[in-house]
Amino acid sequence: MAIRFQQHPGLVVYLTAGDTGLHPRSHSHAPAAAHSPVDLSTTRDIALAAIDAGADVIELGVPFSDPLADGPVIQRASERAILRGTRLIDVLALARELRIARPQAGLVIFSYLNPILRFGLTRFADAAAEAGVDGVLLTDMIVEEADEYLAEMHRVHLAPIFLAAPTSPEDRLRAIGENSQGFVYAISRTGITGKQQQVAADAAALVERIRRWTQLPVALGFGISNAHHVAEVGRFADAAVIGSAIVELIEKSSEDEAPGVVARFIQGLRQSNLAQTR
Amino acid sequence: MATTSANPTTRPGRFGAYGGRYVPETLMAALSELEAAYDAARLDPDFQAELDDLLHNFAGRPTPLYFAKRLTQELGGAKIYLKREDLLHTGAHKINNALGQGLLARRMGKKRIIAETGAGQHGVATATVCALLGLECIVYMGEEDIRRQELNVLRMRLLGAEVRPVTSGSKTLKDAVNEALRDWVTNVRDTYYILGSALGPHPYPTMVRDFHRIIGIETRQQILATEGRLPTAIVACVGGGSNAIGIFHPFLQDTAVRLIGVEAGGRGLTLGDHAARFSGGTPGVLQGTYSYVLQDEDGQVSLTHSVSAGLDYATVGPEHAALHDCGRAEYVSADDIHVLEAVVRLARAEGILPALESAHAVAECLRIAPTMAAHDILVVNISGRGDKDMGILARELNIQGAESR
Numbered sequence A: 001m002a003i004r005f006q007q008h009p010g011l012v013v014y015l016t017a018g019d020t021g022l023h024p025r026s027h028s029h030a031p032a033a034a035h036s037p038v039d040l041s042t043t044r045d046i047a048l049a050a051i052d053a054g055a056d057v058i059e060l061g062v063p064f065s066d067p068l069a070d071g072p073v074i075q076r077a078s079e080r081a082i083l084r085g086t087r088l089i090d091v092l093a094l095a096r097e098l099r100i101a102r103p104q105a106g107l108v109i110f111s112y113l114n115p116i117l118r119f120g121l122t123r124f125a126d127a128a129a130e131a132g133v134d135g136v137l138l139t140d141m142i143v144e145e146a147d148e149y150l151a152e153m154h155r156v157h158l159a160p161i162f163l164a165a166p167t168s169p170e171d172r173l174r175a176i177g178e179n180s181q182g183f184v185y186a187i188s189r190t191g192i193t194g195k196q197q198q199v200a201a202d203a204a205a206l207v208e209r210i211r212r213w214t215q216l217p218v219a220l221g222f223g224i225s226n227a228h229h230v231a232e233v234g235r236f237a238d239a240a241v242i243g244s245a246i247v248e249l250i251e252k253s254s255e256d257e258a259p260g261v262v263a264r265f266i267q268g269l270r271q272s273n274l275a276q277t278r
Numbered sequence B: 001m002a003t004t005s006a007n008p009t010t011r012p013g014r015f016g017a018y019g020g021r022y023v024p025e026t027l028m029a030a031l032s033e034l035e036a037a038y039d040a041a042r043l044d045p046d047f048q049a050e051l052d053d054l055l056h057n058f059a060g061r062p063t064p065l066y067f068a069k070r071l072t073q074e075l076g077g078a079k080i081y082l083k084r085e086d087l088l089h090t091g092a093h094k095i096n097n098a099l100g101q102g103l104l105a106r107r108m109g110k111k112r113i114i115a116e117t118g119a120g121q122h123g124v125a126t127a128t129v130c131a132l133l134g135l136e137c138i139v140y141m142g143e144e145d146i147r148r149q150e151l152n153v154l155r156m157r158l159l160g161a162e163v164r165p166v167t168s169g170s171k172t173l174k175d176a177v178n179e180a181l182r183d184w185v186t187n188v189r190d191t192y193y194i195l196g197s198a199l200g201p202h203p204y205p206t207m208v209r210d211f212h213r214i215i216g217i218e219t220r221q222q223i224l225a226t227e228g229r230l231p232t233a234i235v236a237c238v239g240g241g242s243n244a245i246g247i248f249h250p251f252l253q254d255t256a257v258r259l260i261g262v263e264a265g266g267r268g269l270t271l272g273d274h275a276a277r278f279s280g281g282t283p284g285v286l287q288g289t290y291s292y293v294l295q296d297e298d299g300q301v302s303l304t305h306s307v308s309a310g311l312d313y314a315t316v317g318p319e320h321a322a323l324h325d326c327g328r329a330e331y332v333s334a335d336d337i338h339v340l341e342a343v344v345r346l347a348r349a350e351g352i353l354p355a356l357e358s359a360h361a362v363a364e365c366l367r368i369a370p371t372m373a374a375h376d377i378l379v380v381n382i383s384g385r386g387d388k389d390m391g392i393l394a395r396e397l398n399i400q401g402a403e404s405r
Helices: A041-052 A072-083 A088-101 A113-119 A121-131 A147-155 A170-179 A203-211 A227-236 A244-252 A258-271 B025-042 B045-059 B069-075 B094-107 B121-133 B143-148 B150-158 B173-186 B204-227 B242-251 B318-326 B336-350 B356-371 B387-397
Strands: A010-016 A057-061 A106-111 A135-138 A159-161 A184-187 A218-221 A239-242 B065-067 B079-084 B112-117 B136-142 B162-166 B191-193 B233-237 B258-266 B282-286 B289-293 B329-335 B377-382
Touching (some): A010 A072, A121 A147, A170 A203, A184 A203, A203 A227, A227 A258, B065 B204, B069 B336, B079 B204, B094 B112, B094 B242, B112 B121, B121 B150, B136 B150, B136 B173, B143 B150, B143 B162, B150 B162, B173 B191, B233 B242, B233 B356, B242 B258, B242 B318, B242 B377, B258 B336, B336 B356, B356 B377
Parallel strands (some): A057 A106, A106 A135, B112 B191, B136 B162, B233 B258, B233 B377
Antiparallel strands (some): B282 B289
């Protein structure tokens, strides 16, 4: 499947795979034995609910011990997911389940580089493609270091998605545009992930600069957390990425209620009349 | 590594397969700006003259290369020389790099300085340089390290720096680096990050090494002047590895000189009990660079332990990884117990109290000097002094203070 945004603006939803929040069901703390697959049914149910509520793309976040691009919300989610024993191989199995259940949804593996390296880049590319993943986003992979990563992505027809930042000069934006597939992820502001009051003023300028170099859709992320933000993003970008706002909802919800809570939140993002205007 | 091009040597910041830049895109412009500014400063005679003046008149360079006569006699083997970086202003080699980067920050027009620190020596050096140059200073330090290196926290605060406790992860050096990087990503336009070891994304490993090469350059001149020949071996402790790369680097072409790095053996060989990356680690990417990393089979970074906060770190500078793989340098470890013994031994034989970090190098010296011949020369880099460790030492060695007379 190719990544497609069915509505405008499109919605990309980030989930930290394996996080069941602060109120998990009592039996879901840890796998029964070391290296037995962790139960990712809650992340699966949240992802399915998000897709059915209107998410075009699900980013499955691979938890990492040192998430230096992330704010406190995703840091905490990653810690909980690691404590539960979530491994990359489990996340790939979850991707396969989601692909079978929702053939039309965009699926992206979102990770720091090290868990992928440890798994093996070639093995990862094969397993992700086989699971039906559409694209891969590595937060700490820049285009200059990406030769072999790109070769592997191309070999198995996975879309490499690079991030573009407000600080990226034109030559970097050009390289990011030329080497990305699926979409370009524009970072709305300098900083780490997390909610904020307003969409940063220079976000629109960044998206405009990216469009000089690529025809790909541009998704804007970092700090997008409500319907007003989504509507504003829709004025200049193709899609909005919602991360910490949803991860925080999952953190606060009981494990059983999380899919419903997330679905209602996403429907709320879509219901704003503002979202239809461009 | 898995993700480098076929010809890594043509890429900037590579040491064999190691090094590189694995950072959020937001930092790339700042790293490029830093690289360009450093390249210009390096070749600017005025910059070098000001740095040399400060190293001489403010920091106290050159440091002595001291012949440890009693220790040599006691051990009955190689002639032991101590490179006295502990005598530098602020108490450790860290001031070499902090001065260099502080001048660079000022040259780049950056007024806000951030730094990470483990043992606090880099934090104190940075706070000192910021006071000297009139720059705002924020130091990230793990809560665990704040507890065990309190004296350095007090020094930083007295110097006008803001010390921000880091509560994530193991609350030690690795977590302080994460938090400093998060600050930098957020405030990248007006902030200079003075990274304290030969770690992180390019150009830091090269730049920090260059600022510490003076240790090896002086050692080379001093031993040639004193002995008329090069040493048989040089021993230095390796956390991130800045003091070690600084003393090793000018000797890399002198292949007869053994270069020995000493990592933290901690409590033992179980993952989580030590910081011996070359015996327990595997190549991976942490905090912007590809090097040896203590990690589990899923690529999650392991907790580490060392009695010394400065060596308690899950990865190692990428140039050391390259020197390890090509065999030019050897890497061993010393465990906490032998390190504490080494502190006492050096203090009582020579009247020199080494930092717990530097005592790892002393421990290796105690081990190998007796096996060497009398005409062999062994240089030990005493990278810092142990005043900061008196709390730990008093507790571990049961030294009585005023309260229990």
